[in-house]
Amino acid sequence: xxxxxxxxxxxxxxxxxxxxxxxxxxxxxVNKVVGIDLNEQNLADALSLKIIDEKSTLDKGFKNLDFIIxxxxxxxxxxILPQILDKISNTQTVMDVGSTKSGIVEIVENHxxxxxxxxxHPMWGTENNGPKSAIAESFKGxxxxxxxxxxxxxxxxELVKNLAESLDMHLIYMDAxxxxxxxxxxxxxxxxTSYALANTVLEKExxxxxxxxxxxxxxxxxxxxxxSHPEMWVPxxxxxxDNVLDVLNEHISQLSKFxxxxxxxxxxxxxxxxxxxxxxxxxxxx
Amino acid sequence: xxxxxxxxxxxxxxxxxxxxxxxxxxxxxVNKVVGIDLNEQNLADALSLKIIDEKSTLDKGFKNLDFIIxxxxxxxxxxILPQILDKISNTQTVMDVGSTKSGIVEIVENHxxxxxxxxxHPMWGTENNGPKSAIAESFKGxxxxxxxxxxxxxxxxELVKNLAESLDMHLIYMDAxxxxxxxxxxxxxxxxTSYALANTVLEKExxxxxxxxxxxxxxxxxxxxxxSHPEMWVPxxxxxxDNVLDVLNEHISQLSKFxxxxxxxxxxxxxxxxxxxxxxxxxxxx
Numbered sequence: 001x002x003x004x005x006x007x008x009x010x011x012x013x014x015x016x017x018x019x020x021x022x023x024x025x026x027x028x029x030v031n032k033v034v035g036i037d038l039n040e041q042n043l044a045d046a047l048s049l050k051i052i053d054e055k056s057t058l059d060k061g062f063k064n065l066d067f068i069i070x071x072x073x074x075x076x077x078x079x080i081l082p083q084i085l086d087k088i089s090n091t092q093t094v095m096d097v098g099s100t101k102s103g104i105v106e107i108v109e110n111h112x113x114x115x116x117x118x119x120x121h122p123m124w125g126t127e128n129n130g131p132k133s134a135i136a137e138s139f140k141g142x143x144x145x146x147x148x149x150x151x152x153x154x155x156x157x158e159l160v161k162n163l164a165e166s167l168d169m170h171l172i173y174m175d176a177x178x179x180x181x182x183x184x185x186x187x188x189x190x191x192x193t194s195y196a197l198a199n200t201v202l203e204k205e206x207x208x209x210x211x212x213x214x215x216x217x218x219x220x221x222x223x224x225x226x227x228s229h230p231e232m233w234v235p236x237x238x239x240x241x242d243n244v245l246d247v248l249n250e251h252i253s254q255l256s257k258f259x260x261x262x263x264x265x266x267x268x269x270x271x272x273x274x275x276x277x278x279x280x281x282x283x284x285x286x
Numbered sequence: 287x288x289x290x291x292x293x294x295x296x297x298x299x300x301x302x303x304x305x306x307x308x309x310x311x312x313x314x315x316v317n318k319v320v321g322i323d324l325n326e327q328n329l330a331d332a333l334s335l336k337i338i339d340e341k342s343t344l345d346k347g348f349k350n351l352d353f354i355i356x357x358x359x360x361x362x363x364x365x366i367l368p369q370i371l372d373k374i375s376n377t378q379t380v381m382d383v384g385s386t387k388s389g390i391v392e393i394v395e396n397h398x399x400x401x402x403x404x405x406x407h408p409m410w411g412t413e414n415n416g417p418k419s420a421i422a423e424s425f426k427g428x429x430x431x432x433x434x435x436x437x438x439x440x441x442x443x444e445l446v447k448n449l450a451e452s453l454d455m456h457l458i459y460m461d462a463x464x465x466x467x468x469x470x471x472x473x474x475x476x477x478x479t480s481y482a483l484a485n486t487v488l489e490k491e492x493x494x495x496x497x498x499x500x501x502x503x504x505x506x507x508x509x510x511x512x513x514s515h516p517e518m519w520v521p522x523x524x525x526x527x528d529n530v531l532d533v534l535n536e537h538i539s540q541l542s543k544f545x546x547x548x549x550x551x552x553x554x555x556x557x558x559x560x561x562x563x564x565x566x567x568x569x570x571x572x
Contacts, residue, residue: 123500127567143499172499185491186500190508193483195563196540197476202565204536205471211569213429213458214409214472220570221507222476227567230560234553245548248541250490254482255538262531267520274516277481279488281413281513283497284506 003162004029009056009065011036011080013046015126016097017071018134021051023167026136034065046131058083067093067159074098075235078107085113093156095120095163099183101147101176103239118160119147119176121183122169127227139167147176184243189251191225191233192244198226289448290315295342295351297322297366299332301412302383303357304420307337309453312422320351332417344369353379353445360384361521364393371399379442381406381449385469387433387462389525404446405433405462407469408455413513425453433462470529475537477511477519478530484512 008024010017013035024030035052037043043055058080062068068084070077077096084094085108095118098104108114122144126133144164149157164171174182201223205211237244261270294310296303299321310316321338323329329341344366348354354370356363363382370380371394381404384390394400408430412419430450435443450457460468487509491497523530547556 125504145500182491182493182496182500185487186497186505189486190483190505192541192544193479194508195560196537196544197479198563198566199540199543199559200475200533200537201471202562203540204533205468207468210468211472214431214468215570218411218511219472219476221510222480223566223570224507225504226563227570228560229564230557233560234557237548237556238551238553241548241551245545247486247490248545248548251482251486252538252541252545254485254489255478255534255541257485258478258482259531259534259538262523262527262534265527267524270523271516271520273485274481274514274519276488277484277512278515280484280509284501284509284513 002029003067003159003166004031006030006066007032007034007064009034009036009062009068010052011058011068011070012072012076013037013042013052013131014071015129015131015133016122016124017069018046018049018051018131019124019136019138020069020071020097020122020163020167021046022049022134022136023139024163025050025053027166029166042131049131049134051131051134062088062092065092067095067163070094070096070098073232073235074100074104074239077104078239081108081117082111085111085117088113088116090116090153092116093118093159095160097122099125099187099236100239101145101179105148105151105176114151115153116156118149118152118156120160120164121145121147121179122164122167123187125228127224129229129232139169142169143172144169145172145174145179147174147179149173180240181243184240184247188236188240188244189247191228192237192248193251194223194225194228198223288315289353289445289452290317292316292352293318293320293350295320295322295348295354296338297344297354297356298358298362299323299328299338299417300357301415301417301419302408302410303355304332304335304337304417305410305422305424306355306357306383306408306449306453307332308335308420308422309425310449311336311339313452315452328417335417335420337417337420348374348378351378353381353449356380356382356384359518359521360386360390360525363390364525367394367403368397371397371403374399374402376402376439378402379404379439379445381446383408385411385473385522386525387431387465391434391437391462400437401439402442404435404438404442406446406450407431407433407465408450408453409473411514413510415515415518425455428455429458430455431458431460431465433460433465435459466526467529470526470533474522474526474530475533477514478523478534479537480509480511480514484509 046052124142332338410428
């Protein structure tokens with residue numbers, strides 16, 4: 001079955017779920033998108049923005065849905081995923097979009113329907129939430145990770161591949177543990193840095209008006225992620241605690257080198273630290 | 287004399303000097319822009335990009351220039367500014383664009399031509415350098431700071447005000463010490479955070495290909511400033527050392543709170559830290 005004949009259920013019509021639904025609807029490659037959300041306002045917004053065709057609830061079940069996309073915080077995904085697998089048949093597929101994967105694949109490791117689930121992570125997000133923040137073209141050109149592909153049925157994988165193609169994403173395959181290690185470096189630590197930077201400025205700079213007036217594009221860019229909501233990020237840090245702590249310790253140690261260089265007036269060392277950091281350009285601008 | 291009748295000298299035709307010149311040239315509100323740069327390639331690029339009309343050297347002096355804009359690293363500005371003031375008359379004006387101000391105003395504090403100098407800081411920049419990175423519209427809507435205005439002559443201030451208006455910037459006035467304190471919070475610490483984050487990832491994530499493939503928009507945004515060159519930033523950190531160290535110590539202490547929360551599985555505390563950081567949204571989105 002191709003995506004275009006399918007009824008798709010989106011559990012959590014927020015930024016990510018909403019953006020996926022919006023793209024599929026705009027491309028007119030689905031039969032129907034059904035939204036499920038605990039937040040009635042999100043459902044109302046998603047309906048009026050034509051992100052979803054109709055709303056439903058978890059209690060009503062998933063019988064008429066071919067493809068169920070879970071786009072809620074990772075702790076809620078861990079709770080709900082086994083219950084969904086309990087209820088679906090071998091022709092239905094479930095996918096998540098969470099930023100951590102080990103905790104999620106672990107919870108369904110021995111589930112008899114494990115192979116109907118595909119662990120998916122689109123590498124895109126913003127500091128905003130809710131269906132009003134959804135952007136159809138958001139995923140274009142970005143990477144998406146499929147974890148532990150060998151544990152998913154071939155037709156389920158094929159369906160997720162089709163979805164990634166429809167979103168114009170390129171796929172990367174890795175196991176859940178490697179995924180969580182890499183995302184700690186590439187995504188999770190950036191959020192902690194940003195939160196801590198915001199708290200630093202809020203703590204030290206009591207003149208809010210001055211922050212507002214002076215805030216340069218550089219500051220706004222570095223602190224942008226600090227707007228991200230705790231409902232999404234606390235569970236991510238919780239589920240990826242060991243990796244995040246490991247990278248956070250390294251980050252504090254790297255910051256301490258800048259401190260040492262300044263305290264000792266060792267500007268040669270400071271230059272070396274900065275020149276080393278400049279190497280990130282070659283990697284990011286590849 | 288209005289800007290449009292003036293011959294303007296830009297010392298350092300890089301990102302900032304080039305962007306100012308480009309805007310003035312595009313608006314056709316100057317008579318002539320003369321570029322001075324130790325880097326011959328920058329001069330050649332600036333000429334071919336029509337950012338400057340002609341090139342000159344420091345040795346040739348400034349006799350035909352009405353308005354001299356110094357846009358070079360802050361340590362070089364400290365060296366060159368007194369020499370320029372030595373050579374100019376009471377009808378010529380000098381302005382800098384540096385990110386630190388105390389060290390610069392201090393060096394000319396007792397100069398007989400101090401009042402021909404205006405300490406100016408446009409709150410815009412990117413991680414790129416050189417005249418090829420210049421953008422005419424870069425300053426639009428951004429803040430610019432004039433420091434210690436009382437030490438500058440009225441006509442010199444008026445000229446800089448006209449320039450800020452031509453660049454579509456709004457002016458803020460503060461003394462040099464307050465400026466350096468606020469920029470430590472709003473700009474300088476963001477750069478250290480970004481550099482340290484780049485070094486963290488480069489140290490821990492040996493799989494460069496994975497960084498490249500996975501790097502999300504969030505990571506790229508947080509680490510963008512880490513591309514900024516040491517020639518510009520080492521002198522800034524050097525001249526603003528005490529303020530930067532103060533904010534850096536606070537930042538390490540804020541990061542340590544995230545570490546403690548994770549180590550102690552205190553996710554309530556983690557949520558509080560994140561919710562506090564979220565307050566930056568209200569300030570930035572004002």
